[in-house]
Amino acid sequence: MAEPSTMTGDVREKKIWKGVFAVSGIMITLVIYGVLQEKIMRFPYGVNKEYFKYSLFLVFCNRITTSTVSAGVLLASKKALDPVAPVYKYCLISVSNILTTTCQYEALKYVSFPVQTLAKCAKMIPVMIWGTCIMQKRYKGFDYLVAFLVTLGCSIFILFPAGTDFSPYNSGRENTVWGISLMIGYLGFDGFTSTFQDKLFKGYDMEIHNQIFYTTVCSCLLSLTGKVYSISIVT
Numbered sequence: 001m002a003e004p005s006t007m008t009g010d011v012r013e014k015k016i017w018k019g020v021f022a023v024s025g026i027m028i029t030l031v032i033y034g035v036l037q038e039k040i041m042r043f044p045y046g047v048n049k050e051y052f053k054y055s056l057f058l059v060f061c062n063r064i065t066t067s068t069v070s071a072g073v074l075l076a077s078k079k080a081l082d083p084v085a086p087v088y089k090y091c092l093i094s095v096s097n098i099l100t101t102t103c104q105y106e107a108l109k110y111v112s113f114p115v116q117t118l119a120k121c122a123k124m125i126p127v128m129i130w131g132t133c134i135m136q137k138r139y140k141g142f143d144y145l146v147a148f149l150v151t152l153g154c155s156i157f158i159l160f161p162a163g164t165d166f167s168p169y170n171s172g173r174e175n176t177v178w179g180i181s182l183m184i185g186y187l188g189f190d191g192f193t194s195t196f197q198d199k200l201f202k203g204y205d206m207e208i209h210n211q212i213f214y215t216t217v218c219s220c221l222l223s224l225t226g227k228v229y230s231i232s233i234v235t
Contacts, residue, residue: 034117084206
């Protein structure tokens with residue numbers, strides 16, 4: 001029979017390796033995600049050197065893949081596909097998530113991915129605002145000070161970038177008013193999305209893949225509808 005100290009050591013070692021695996025997975029996938037985003041939105045394709053313009057279609061492809069994977073996980077783990085929360089609450093997350101991702105992709109036409117990633121540090125302020133409005137959270141003065149200083153530092157870096165830009169949508173300057181506006185929209189909607197997701201997890205006995213599945217299915221329907229509507233307007 002193994003000694004208790006040995007068993008404790010094995011458990012601790014397993015937790016460490018799980019943590020290393022989780023952190024590595026997050027870092028690797030985010031790097032790949034960022035590289036692909038920037039390549040799709042900012043580099044020309046084909047003989048005619050055309051640029052990808054349809055952010056909503058990209059959102060649709062993203063969400064239909066995610067919903068398929070999450071459904072597979074739920075079925076493989078033999079967990080119910082029934083909605084835990086009212087469907088309209090999943091739809092609220094879907095709408096804000098679509099707006100978040102669309103603003104994110106559109107912003108890449110005007111700002112580089114490193115600048116966009118740095119700007120995410122300013123997400124603290126919208127998260128605190130939404131947390132106060134939705135979750136009735138209360139923050140200390142020090143928390144507001146830290147959020148302000150981080151946002152100020154990010155703003156200085158973004159407004160006074162070094163080097164030149166290669167974006168076809170931006171004539172010589174990386175950060176336009178429109179690009180910054182898209183980033184503000186992205187941070188605001190993203191703050192709402194994460195806060196409302198947290199509210200659902202705390203308000204319902206909800207498994208993470210259940211929320212992902214219903215949120216992304218709603219996002220598929222909404223983004224497809226928006227894309228079809230935009231095509232009908234053009235034609």
